[in-house]
Amino acid sequence: MAAAWVRLCALVLIGVSSGAALAKDKTPSAIVVGGGLAGLTAAYELQSKGWQVTLLEAKSGMGGRSGLATSEWIGNSKAQPVLNQYLDRFKLETLPAPEFVRTPGYLIDGEYFSATDLATKQPATAEALKRYEKTLDDLARSIDDPLKPQANSTLFALDQINVSTWLDKLQLPATARQLVNQQIRTRYDEPSRLSLLYFAQQNRVYRGISDRDLRAARLPGGSPVLAQAFVKQLKTIKTSSPVTAIVQDKDGVTVKAGSVGYQADYVVMAVPLRALAKIQMTPGLDGQHLAALKGTNYGWRDQLMLKFKKPVWESRARMSGEIFSNTGLGMLWIEPALKGGANVVINLSGDNARLLQAFGDKQMVDQVLIRLHAFYPQARGSYTGYEIKRYSTDAGTGGAYLAYGPGQISKYWRLWERPVQRVAFAGEHTDALYPGTLEGALRSGQRAAGQVQDLLAGKSFEPEKVAPVAAAPAANTSKGKGGFFSNLFGGGSEQDDKADKAPVKAEPEKHEEAKHEGGKQEQPGFFSRLFGAL
Numbered sequence: 001m002a003a004a005w006v007r008l009c010a011l012v013l014i015g016v017s018s019g020a021a022l023a024k025d026k027t028p029s030a031i032v033v034g035g036g037l038a039g040l041t042a043a044y045e046l047q048s049k050g051w052q053v054t055l056l057e058a059k060s061g062m063g064g065r066s067g068l069a070t071s072e073w074i075g076n077s078k079a080q081p082v083l084n085q086y087l088d089r090f091k092l093e094t095l096p097a098p099e100f101v102r103t104p105g106y107l108i109d110g111e112y113f114s115a116t117d118l119a120t121k122q123p124a125t126a127e128a129l130k131r132y133e134k135t136l137d138d139l140a141r142s143i144d145d146p147l148k149p150q151a152n153s154t155l156f157a158l159d160q161i162n163v164s165t166w167l168d169k170l171q172l173p174a175t176a177r178q179l180v181n182q183q184i185r186t187r188y189d190e191p192s193r194l195s196l197l198y199f200a201q202q203n204r205v206y207r208g209i210s211d212r213d214l215r216a217a218r219l220p221g222g223s224p225v226l227a228q229a230f231v232k233q234l235k236t237i238k239t240s241s242p243v244t245a246i247v248q249d250k251d252g253v254t255v256k257a258g259s260v261g262y263q264a265d266y267v268v269m270a271v272p273l274r275a276l277a278k279i280q281m282t283p284g285l286d287g288q289h290l291a292a293l294k295g296t297n298y299g300w301r302d303q304l305m306l307k308f309k310k311p312v313w314e315s316r317a318r319m320s321g322e323i324f325s326n327t328g329l330g331m332l333w334i335e336p337a338l339k340g341g342a343n344v345v346i347n348l349s350g351d352n353a354r355l356l357q358a359f360g361d362k363q364m365v366d367q368v369l370i371r372l373h374a375f376y377p378q379a380r381g382s383y384t385g386y387e388i389k390r391y392s393t394d395a396g397t398g399g400a401y402l403a404y405g406p407g408q409i410s411k412y413w414r415l416w417e418r419p420v421q422r423v424a425f426a427g428e429h430t431d432a433l434y435p436g437t438l439e440g441a442l443r444s445g446q447r448a449a450g451q452v453q454d455l456l457a458g459k460s461f462e463p464e465k466v467a468p469v470a471a472a473p474a475a476n477t478s479k480g481k482g483g484f485f486s487n488l489f490g491g492g493s494e495q496d497d498k499a500d501k502a503p504v505k506a507e508p509e510k511h512e513e514a515k516h517e518g519g520k521q522e523q524p525g526f527f528s529r530l531f532g533a534l
Contacts, residue, residue, distance in 0.1 A: 027052050028456050029264040031255045033243050033279075036064020037223065037438060038426040039270030040230035041086075041445025042452075046268075047234060049453060054264065055234060056257050058242035058275070058396065063227035064441075065397065072223055073097060073322075073333075076216035079209050080439040082446065083226075087219070090229035094217040102212040106179060107325040107332075110375035112313070128176035135170060139196075140203035147432055149201035150409055159197035159409045166196050178326035185350030186324070186331035188436070189299035189403040193350070198404035205433050215322070223438055245280040248422045266452045270426040270445065274298070274398030285420065292412040296429070298399025299436070300353040300392040304346050304365060307385045311342045312378040327371065341384070344372070349400075353392040361388050401436030402429035417447070418461045424448040 028051050032043040035057030043055045074094065077084045087094060106113045108122065119126040139158075143149050150156045163184060172180065184191050188199065206214075219225060231237065241257040246267060255262045269276060277293040285293075323332050332346040346368060348356060356364055365386045373379040391400040404412070416430040426448035427441065434440030451461065 028266075029053070030266045030268060030452055031056060031253065031262050031264040032268045032270060033246075033255065034064070034270035034275075034427070035059070035062040035227075035237070035239070036270060036427070037227060037230070037441040038064075038428065038430075038445040038448075039268065040227060040234070041442050042268045042270060042424075042426050042449045043234055043445075044230050045446055045449035046452060049449075052236075052264075053234070054236045054238065054262055056241045056243055056255065056262070057237065057239045058271075060240050062231050062237070062239070063224045065391065065400070066223045066227060072219045072221075073101065073215040074217050074219050074438070075209075075214045079206075079213040079216070080437075082442045083438050086226065086229075086442060090226070092219065092225060092229060094219050097215050097217050102215045104183075104211060105323045107323050107327065107375075108175060108179075109327055112323070122175070124173055125175045125179070128172045129179065132167075132170060132172060132176065132180055136200075136203055137207065139200045140207050143201055143204040146201050146204045147414075149197055149204070150413065155197060155200075156410065158200060159195050160406055161196040162192050162406050163194045163196050163199050164191040167191060175326055179324050182324045182326065182331060185299075185352070186301075186347050187299075189297060189399075189405075190350035193297060193403070193405050195404045195406045195409055197409050201409075202435075226438075243279055245282070246423065247282045253422050265422070266455060267423045268426055268445075268448045268452060269423055270448070272298075272397045272427060273402075273429060275396045281423075283421070288411070288415065289420070292415055296408060296412055297403050297405035298397065299401055299403035300350060301400035302348045302353045302356055302364070302388070302390050302392055304348070304368065304386055304388045306344045306346070306365070306369065306372070306383060307341060307387075308343070308379070308382040309341050309384055310382055312376045312382050327375075357393055361386075361390075364388070403436070419451050419455060422455065424451040424455070 030043075030046050030051050030053050032039045032046075032053060032055045035055060039055060039057075040062065043053045047053045074080060074083060074087075086092075100114075103115050105115070106118055108125070113121060115126075118129075143151075143155060145151065150159060167177065167180065181191055184194065184199070188194050188202075238257070241260070243255055243257045245256040246269075247254045247256075252263055252265050253267045255264070255267060269279075271279075273293050273296055284290075325332065330346050330348045330352065332344055348364075348368075359367075365388070369379065369383060391397055414432050416425040416427075417432065419425070426444040428435050428437065428444065430448075431440035431444045434443060455461075
């Protein structure tokens with residue numbers, strides 16, 4: 001009897017140890033929601049570490065917010081190190097960028113200027129742009145650590161100011177202000193909707209990186225080529241699978257897409273905030289996360305590509321790279337078409353994109369083509385068609401890319417960098433250094449994949465406790481010459497010091513139209529406001 005009992009106990013112990021061994025040897029699993037470059041990166045990195053990964057994408061294709069360009073200017077390893085690592089890993093070929101595209105150009109009243117041309121032919125505008133860039137560099141330099149831009153009360157105060165108010169203080173000539181506004185709205189959002197602290201932080205990140213570094217090579221086919229390289233590596237991808245619910249418990253996660261439920265140990269959420277807001281999560285997100293879903297500003301952008309049989313503008317050596325216009329054409333660049341001819345890709349951004357919501361695609365293209373035709377009369381005869389992407393009206397994105405508005409860094413800074421129980425977050429909006437870029441999307445995918453692995457290993461991600469920052473003194477209380485705010489807002493002269501002592505005017509609801517050099521105020525028409533400079 002005793003011998004039988006011993007044998008029974010031995011069998012039980014063997015079963016328990018075998019079960020523990022099986023649990024230890026079980027392949028970890030993850031579901032990645034979102035087939036943009038952030039989600040693709042996270043899925044690829046987890047799969048390469050031996051995880052069982054299922055990627056769910058709501059749309060029928062992969063690649064997320066890839067643009068229309070048939071090629072894409074990319075930075076070198078100094079500007080975009082992670083992107084270049086993946087290009088090397090997947091053996092994707094790039095072409096060196098010609099020297100003439102590595103600095104921006106300007107289209108002013110229909111005439112094209114290189115940076116060199118501008119200095120000789122429009123010296124007042126060139127000098128004003130230099131003054132703006134110097135003041136902006138001083139602003140960026142005031143931030144010691146771009147990961148902690150709100151580190152002191154003075155910097156914290158910048159988050160309460162919009163960029164347009166700061167630009168008003170610089171008192172730039174009309175043309176320079178128009179070009180600066182166009183550059184800012186193209187890369188972020190309308191200056192009046194953008195936090196000055198965020199703008200300064202982003203310029204701190206890129207401080208020391210030149211335009212030449214940012215446009216060092218061309219990637220034929222653009223970012224979709226990189227997306228397809230990731231897709232080829234992944235084993236399980238489900239397209240046309242919009243996720244509606246995520247349920248977490250102590251044993252794992254269930255993700256519902258349509259009538260299908262997927263189970264895994266962990267989830268990576270790699271979708272824009274507007275899409276995330278439509279997914280029911282159990283347990284639900286806390287109040288700060290929910291407020292961020294609704295309140296975080298996204299830059300608005302519509303992108304269109306006009307196709308031509310042949311170039312009707314200056315030679316390719318004169319019209320290429322990023323071109324900023326003061327005459328209603330947004331930011332544009334010229335590129336050779338893959339099947340002959342040439343394309344003009346145009347970004348309509350900020351309030352221009354917001355106003356265009358009510359327009360049909362053809363109406364929008366016609367208005368842009370009219371303006372291009374005014375400068376290049378052969379445009380109509382050479383024009384063959386268009387393609388268009390409307391990020392501003394895409395229900396899944398709610399705009400183009402993250403662009404923190406005034407006060408939002410104070411509330412939401414780096415909020416999405418930390419997992420919530422079994423869910424890690426990825427996407428350009430979760431990267432503190434390179435939001436709105438390929439680099440940021442790729443970095444966020446790597447980070448989220450690493451966090452999921454850390455969760456499996458038992459690491460806890462507690463929220464950082466940030467000490468409250470005291471309110472900064474108002475900008476108009478600086479005393480004497482050379483104070484922080486007087487320098488920041490273009491100070492240094494007695495006139496500027498007096499201006500600093502006066503209250504800063506609130507940003508008007510509608511921008512005033514730029515005055516012509518003769519001093520006469522032009523009466524703005526609808527399309528002048530729509531595509532115009534300010």
